[in-house]
Amino acid sequence: MTLEDIKAAVDAGQTVHWANTGYVVHKDRLGQYLITYLPNGSCIGLTDRGGHRLNGKETEFFVA
Known part of the structure; x- marks a missing residue:
């Protein structure tokens, strides 16, 4: 995912995970x-702090 x-x-409102289901992406x-x-x-x-580079690979993010 980009x-x-x-x-x-x-x-x-979808649940996005990174690497495995133990990691969840959310908006504070x-x-x-x-x-x-x-x-x-x-x-x-x-x-990253600049807001441009993901802390993880695009292929590691998924919706579940």
Whole structure:
């Protein structure tokens, strides 16, 4: 999935995962897209600080 695909899916209410179902992409109340590891709640940004490069490969993101 491209960055645009991921954001559109999250905005549409779909559940987007990264690498496995333990990681979920969501949008916080500030409008930031984050990847959260469900077992312990740790999270990172979906992209680098510039907002252009994914923190992960496009092929690793999926809707489930």
